[in-house]
Amino acid sequence: MNPTASVLVLSLLGAPPASSQDPLCAKREPCRVVETLDAGKDAQGRSLQVKHLSLGWADADTSDEFVGRKFGPGGRKQEGSRAEGQCEAAEWWLVRPPQPAQLLLSVCNDGYGSAGVGEDSVTVADNRFTHEQNGGSRQRWSVSRTLQLSPLRQVIEGHRSTDGMDAEQKESGDYWDAEQLRGEVVRAAPECEPGQASLGERTLPYLPQVQVDKAYLEGGWKQAGLGACGFEAGNFLLGTQDDPKDAGLKALLVAPDTLLVEVRDNKWTGPSAKWLNDDHVELWLAPQPPQDLTGCGKPAAAQLPSQWGIRVVDGKVFPAFGAPKQTLQVERAELPGKQGYRMKLKLPTPFQAISVVYSDSDSGKKQERMLATSAVKFGRPETLNPVRVVPPAEATCGVKNGELAVVPGPVKKLEPDVAVLRME
Template identity: 40%
Template sequence: MQRLQRGEVLVLGMLLAAPVLAQEAKDVCGGRAGCEVQGTTRALKGHEVVELSLGKRDPQEGLECEQREWWLRRPDTSVVKLLDACNDGYGAAGLGEEDVTVGENLFRHERSGGSSWRWSSKVELQLVPLKMLSELNTSFHTASPESTETRFNYGTFEGRVVREVLDCKVSPDEADGDSATRTLEASVVPQVELPADFLKDGWKRTGLGQCSANGGAVLLGKPQGKDDARIRAVLGQGNVLFLEVVDDKWTGPSEKWLADDHVELWLFPESPEAADACGRNGKDPGLVQWGIRIADGKVFPAYGDPKPPLPVEVVREGNRARLQVKLPAGLDGLTAVYSDSDEGKKQELMVATSPVQFGRAATLSSVRILAPTVATCQVKGSELVPAPVELRPAPGEAVISL
């Protein structure tokens, strides 16, 4: 017989004792020893959030904490665990804080902790139907001005990563809390399950809509109108990237692809946050750049000596071009750039999902993988729209995992 570790025994015990129905708030305890109801809060007509205390416990790391749970009790007496938590200080500094807010059809959990690197997180749930609303995560160093903030909205797929990084004139060995910084801000590129009809050939006539990252960063020039150089990007299953480009005038092909309307893809196997924004360690291993000409879909290897093939299909209709690109697996950094050349002589306007700098992986967009049990995309009208999924955790399994 396989021996279970201490943590596994605890979790298994909770699952076996987890209630499925609760006629009253006290029934949510499910007969577990030491369990007491700490309070109930109305969240919506017929729905209440029940807070439980299961008493003190001593985790493996030796820090004592109070085991607490929050459950949603529904009108049909069914219950679902929203959160279990045990604030043991949440890090070596022992300064962990935790807060739970229950509002009208809303459950919010906030916590913070860490040591030299401090962090905080906020998760918001819609209770009826039970869905993810948003996440916010931040981190910073107590002896440095560097910080990172990541936010994502599951209803709109709007996601941003904002980083304060050391100015390139500052040596990391001499940096302190007052050192100069610069801001890096990028859209998050969602990787999400897309509808089968869209994957088959629907992408050729369907807009990406809010299911995609918007190329709002202007790298060069100034847009002359709403139809002058726009790009959106979304990753589907199987690492297939879909791009939608809008332009008021197409150019190419010519002898120089850089002077033609084209897409540039910057790809990186690690998180952009892992790379140095100033290139102090030399080239970022694995960072590559591809060029894709809109006029004929021809692919051009660029920075980092990327190895073909990069299968691409381009469909153009009026002022819109749609691209399907099969990418290699294991990408955490991805920036899509559209380079507009109305006169066909040089790059005149460039827009991107992040303010990418040549050869700097730290300036790329991050890829956010969305589990199909949390959110997908659906076609509505002529474009994709976000579709948060009703959450259905197993009995005793918490919606918010810590």
């Protein structure tokens, strides 16, 4: 190779990348397609792709007007620096012929915090697009969202924050899966006052409140089970589950004052002179969201929960912890084959925390198993389930094949140049 050619090659290697000829980059210099990712197929078997565009550098002070929609044709440069008050502009587009391309996400990364090391991470899988953004300084944070690409809707969202360094890190956050109607809140162990005991780190599963058909609410619940919509209890407060058929509990809020409970067992005990020794459901309600309480020391009087016992075999209600004066209205329906009972409970309102416990007593002489929707500690409102109110636009529940199933909300009509994901 002669010296002139060598210089030419080095010059080309050091040159900024040329703008892409892709239609998404038309009249938008600087712009290039960084990668094109396979995203599977839609319901009609048509291929889905996600294109990642690099759009150079923009002024961080003015970039907010573009984030959340397509970047304009000007105001950006090929080279830039965060140290000079600039941010890196990028977009991700869903390509799905014959429909027009849809903007999924637009960002301008200025480091996302004083540490200047924040990042955007995108993962594309079959019919899925996940974006995680992180930033901060000593206190780090991240936000993750997942889209279903066909039909196009957000299905998962999570937030996480970490405070501290190395082994002293304390993590809090929340997570919600709109397809499964499942999620949780995690609260790190707080710094309590001297002499105050701490409940430590708490993981609090959401108990969803979901709209159902009027016919189901009025009487259909007696015939159709809670299915995939019912929250299945998985916390053993007492004993263990040797046989999956021995005991089971599902719960679902279907209105602000209406709870459906489904209890299954292979042996029923009661009624007796002492309801605690009978098979029964325990209901806990508290006035404040449990994730808002510190878990330090004893709860204040205004934070204390109320507890009721409901004997399964006859539906009789017994006031318990807190001696609540309000009562519960109970309707019952026996499941086929005497495998269990479904109950509709009318609850006193308002409340912002709830937990449901099934106490199983095969002997009829003592509580042998206690299965709960959260890791309930007696009299501690900080350990109950937070309520997650699911908007009908996100999802409802309807009967399918004899039990409730999640029904996604209607697909929103979107402008192609407006991002589906909006960063906070």
